[in-house]
Amino acid sequence: MSDLPHFQRAWRVVARGPPSKALRLESDLPIPTRIPPGNALVKVQAGGLNPVDYKLMKLLPNFAAGRPTIAAFEFSGVIVDGNGTEWQSGDNIVADLDPRRTFKTKQGALAEYVFVPEKNMVRRPERVTPIEASGVLLVGQTAWQALFHVGGLSEDGAGQTIFISGGSTAVGSFAIQFAKAKGYRVIATASGKNEQYVRDLGADEFIDYTTIDLRKYLVDNPLTTKYSLFLEAVGTLDNALLYLYSQKFLVPGGVFVDVGPQPKGVGEIPKLAKLVFGLIRPRWLGGVEQKFRVFSAEPKQDDMKAIFTLIAEEKVRPLVDSVFEFGDVVKAYERVMSQRATGKVIIKVDPTAD
Incomplete structure (x- = not known):
């Protein structure tokens, strides 16, 4: 030195x-x-x-x-x-x-x-x-831990589909690539201008969230096999509220993972209260069976190594x-x-x- x-x-x-x-x-x-x-x-x-x-x-x-x-x-x-x-x-x-x-x-x-x-x-x-x-590493570990630790996905996604809200965000972009590298089918949202970007990352289907009511889409267009996981990678309360309808689109035991609902002002307090009430309401009163998880990623060397192994193998860029x-x-x-x-x-x- x-x-x-x-x-x-x-x-x-x-x-x-x-x-x-x-x-x-x-x-x-x-x-x-x-x-x-x-x-x-x-x-x-x-x-x-x-x-x-x-x-x-x-x-x-x-x-x-x-x-x-x-x-x-x-x-x-x-x-x-x-x-x-x-x-x-x-x-x-x-x-x-x-x-x-x-x-x-x-x-x-x-x-x-x-x-x-x-x-x-x-x-x-x-x-x-x-x-x-x-x-x-920061967004990469957030995406990795959201999928495989908090979301409980296995590293063999054959036959399973996940939904990523915010596929063009930094977290969503890595999440798409990680999921595809492990064999999952991925449906992702972004604005129309980012469609090609999201598809190039590997998304199997793209949804322009600016042209549809996402809640209506998810509830009215159920898959034959429901989603194993829903990742909300944007942080908006509107998307977090989709959790209250998740029995319609998530498999039993499926997980709704949120990077963190972020109210934009006092005007969104009612939305936050609605979400909190939905989280604590027991199932016999109409509560939701599926899990809701908000988390903060932590540095984990094993996760770092797994991520850079995929990058070195050119499975993730x-x-x-x-x-x-x-x-x-x-x-x-x-x-x-x-x-x-x-x-x-x-x-x-x-x-x-x-």
């Missing part, structure tokens, strides 16, 4: 608000020199941006978020100090920093150097570039919408917030990264 510079550039979250107000680029932040046991020091090559980044900036007060903290949670990089872990200097890795952990450590992806727990990393396959790899230079982080977040990105928005932290 003696040949490392003493200071680095980093984007830190210093206030509550949108990225334009919350973020500050610093050029004289000390590089970590005291690396906690079980952590390795990594030189960051590229970082992936996610909606959770700016939502936490806008939602959490400074004291709750431990600010100032370095922004973003996933990245690709190179080990510069293994610090007694399983990792060696020069190893090419991809990492997922748990947002809850960053509140304590102040570490984040949008810095030139960061220390990372050894179990929060996986080796980057040679055929996958740092840019491609940097945006995989990384999804990059756009790449921004390190100085253009605010513009990059504007792209994420536009909700027009198909794939991940990536920051090139190391200008030599490909």
Whole structure:
């Protein structure tokens, strides 16, 4: 470590608000020199941006978020100090920093150097570039865990069909690919402009949600064999309320998995109350038999390895919408917030990264 510079550039979250107000680029932040046991020091090559980044900036007060903290949670990089872990200097890795952990450590992806727990990393396959790899793990693990852990799907989907609401979202895009890689038939929704994108990911059938009443479609057009799982990858309360009708389209014991219903304002409180009432109402009073699950993904090295094995085998492809230079982080977040990105928005932290 003696040949490392003493200071680095980093984007830190210093206030509550949108990225334009919350973020500050610093050029004289000390590089970590005291690396906690079980952590390795990594030189960051590229970082992936996610909606959770700016939502936490806008939602959490400074004291709750431990600010100032370095922004973003996933990245690709190179080990510069293994610090007694399983990792060696020069190893090419991809990492997922748990947002809850960053509140304590102040570490984040949008810095030139960061220390990372050894179990929060996986080796980057040679055929996958740092840019491609940097945006995989956070949404990839969300999709993987939604399907195979929370949703209870097996890794042999022969003869089974699942429904993905929000197939063009980052989570939905990976979920389509994972499900197809395991043999499932996939029906997915998105707006009409993203039909080809969703079909290219492998969706067997496409539904333009802007032209139909999705509840009416699901209730009035039951499959001969019902869906094994419904994944709501958008986070809207309107789609979450579909759960109340799920006996019509989910198999007995099927699971309705939601990435997290997100009310847009006080006007949606009645919808949220209706959903909550539906969740607690017993079956003999008209309650729903099928399971409703909301979850938050956690870094799991076995899941990371499974995901990158599929990528290395070219059964799943990384999804990059756009790449921004390190100085253009605010513009990059504007792209994420536009909700027009198909794939991940990536920051090139190391200008030599490909």
